[in-house]
Structure formats: structure tokens, C-alpha cells
Amino acid sequence: LRAVEQRQIMPVGSTEPVDIDLRLVTATNRDLLQEIKEERFREDLYYRLNVVGIHLPSLREREEDIPLLVEHFIKKYNAEMGKHCVGVSDEAMRLLMNYEWKGNIRELENVIERAVIFAEDDVIKACDIGLIGYSAAASSGKNENLQAALKAYEKGQICRILNKYDWNKTEAAKALGVGLSSLYRKFDELGINVKKYKKQQ
Incomplete structure (x- = not known):
């Protein structure tokens, strides 16, 4: 003192x-x-x-900053890794906007760094984003976006499993715990073009 x-x-x-x-x-x-x-x-x-106090809201309280931060971190890790990512897809951005970000900006930076590393295309897709303990921000009152966010997450999960099993749909269906016919229905429901995604991989 x-x-x-x-x-x-x-x-x-x-x-x-x-x-x-x-x-x-x-x-x-x-x-x-x-x-x-x-x-x-x-x-x-x-x-x-406590002479001069500054309250900095958590990232989930200032979601308008997320696109700017995503752009900044993509540029940062492009430069560090020699990558050429130009941005994220609409689905990927919906995931990022609806995530709770309990780890705030550091967690967002880690997610973008990982996405830049694993992105095979110049646009980061939902498949490239791994969110630990995913929880759409229903608690933030964004119920109108919850369904879209969950669909984007589900699509990302299916893409990751397909990629893991070298796009063998039978093995992927087993890993996901669904029947093959159910997996095909998900392709139609979520707009998963298997030939297109496989080619990108």
C-alpha cells in the first residue's frame, strides 16, 4: 500500500x-x-x-466487433503462415456471431488461427471452424438466429466427419450415429454438395 x-x-x-x-x-x-x-x-x-476505472464489455456484449476482429486476425495469420485467406463464408460468420466467447478475444483469435491453418480454400468455411463446447447465444436473446446457427454448426460437423473418413458416406453415417438414408436427407436439408466439398478438400 x-x-x-x-x-x-x-x-x-x-x-x-x-x-x-x-x-x-x-x-x-x-x-x-x-x-x-x-x-x-x-x-x-x-x-x-481505483483512480480511473474502465469497464470493457465482454466480446459477446459487443458482437459488432467480431467481423472486424476476424478480418484482423485473418490478416495477421495470413502474414505469419504465408496463407491467402480472404475472409469467412456466411455460414462460418453465423457460427462466430452466435458463439458465447467465454474466452473473449483470446478465444476468437485461437479459433481464427486454427481455421487459417486448416483452411484448404481461400475462404474459411464452417467446416474449418472448431468451436469447443459450442453454444449458440440463445442466452443473449438472439433466438431468431438460433436455428440458422445450429444448422451451420450441424453442417460443419458433418463435413468434418466426412473429411475424417475420406468422404466415405457409409463410414461417416456410422460415426455420426445415423442411417445412410438419414445422412443423404441431411445433405439435401443443409445444402451439402458432396462432390463440390470433396473436390475442395
């Missing part, structure tokens, strides 16, 4: 304080006022640190 308030420290073994010149920047994802109430954070330290 002395270092923060008086800008002085007492070196070990010294009897004289030493002046320091510092600017302290702190960050947290916790509600510190609640932490103080529950006696998990010192109130005096809070008021010494």
Missing part, C-alpha cells in the same frame, strides 16, 4: 525509504465490490487502485 500511495519502498535491510516512479495498471474479470463484501479483496487497496 505504501508503494501505491506514497510511491516509496523500503529495501530489505535498509532504514531509509526509496522513492519510486511508477504507473500502475491493473485488470480483473471479477466484481471487486462483491469480492470486498465477501472479504476476499481488501477495501483499502481497492480505493487506492
Whole structure:
């Protein structure tokens, strides 16, 4: 506290304080006022640190930033990996827009980095995006987009399984736990052109 308030420290073994010149920047994802109430954070330290407070909303609260961030990360990893991705498909963007992003921007960056690595085309498709613990943002009140997002995710999953089994539809159907006729119906329902996707792979 002395270092923060008086800008002085007492070196070990010294009897004289030493002046320091510092600017302290702190960050947290916790509600510190609640932490103080529950006696998990010192109130005096809070008021010494909280000179200028900036609240940064989570990524799921500012979805309008997602397309800009996606574009930025694609450019970044294109340059690092010598790739030539020009963007993401509409289906892929729907997935990204409806995901919860509990890991915020770092999670989004990791997803785009992985997609750039595995993308076979110059446009990142839903098949290229792997979202861990996928959860469409129904909790954010975007129910009107939920059905489209789920279809895009389902299409991506089917494409990944087909690719895993070298586009053997019988093996893919077994892995997905559906009959072959059901898989063909999904092709029609989700607009999966097997010949086109296989050629792209």
C-alpha cells in the first residue's frame, strides 16, 4: 500500500525509504465490490487502485466487433503462415456471431488461427471452424438466429466427419450415429454438395 500511495519502498535491510516512479495498471474479470463484501479483496487497496476505472464489455456484449476482429486476425495469420485467406463464408460468420466467447478475444483469435491453418480454400468455411463446447447465444436473446446457427454448426460437423473418413458416406453415417438414408436427407436439408466439398478438400 505504501508503494501505491506514497510511491516509496523500503529495501530489505535498509532504514531509509526509496522513492519510486511508477504507473500502475491493473485488470480483473471479477466484481471487486462483491469480492470486498465477501472479504476476499481488501477495501483499502481497492480505493487506492481505483483512480480511473474502465469497464470493457465482454466480446459477446459487443458482437459488432467480431467481423472486424476476424478480418484482423485473418490478416495477421495470413502474414505469419504465408496463407491467402480472404475472409469467412456466411455460414462460418453465423457460427462466430452466435458463439458465447467465454474466452473473449483470446478465444476468437485461437479459433481464427486454427481455421487459417486448416483452411484448404481461400475462404474459411464452417467446416474449418472448431468451436469447443459450442453454444449458440440463445442466452443473449438472439433466438431468431438460433436455428440458422445450429444448422451451420450441424453442417460443419458433418463435413468434418466426412473429411475424417475420406468422404466415405457409409463410414461417416456410422460415426455420426445415423442411417445412410438419414445422412443423404441431411445433405439435401443443409445444402451439402458432396462432390463440390470433396473436390475442395
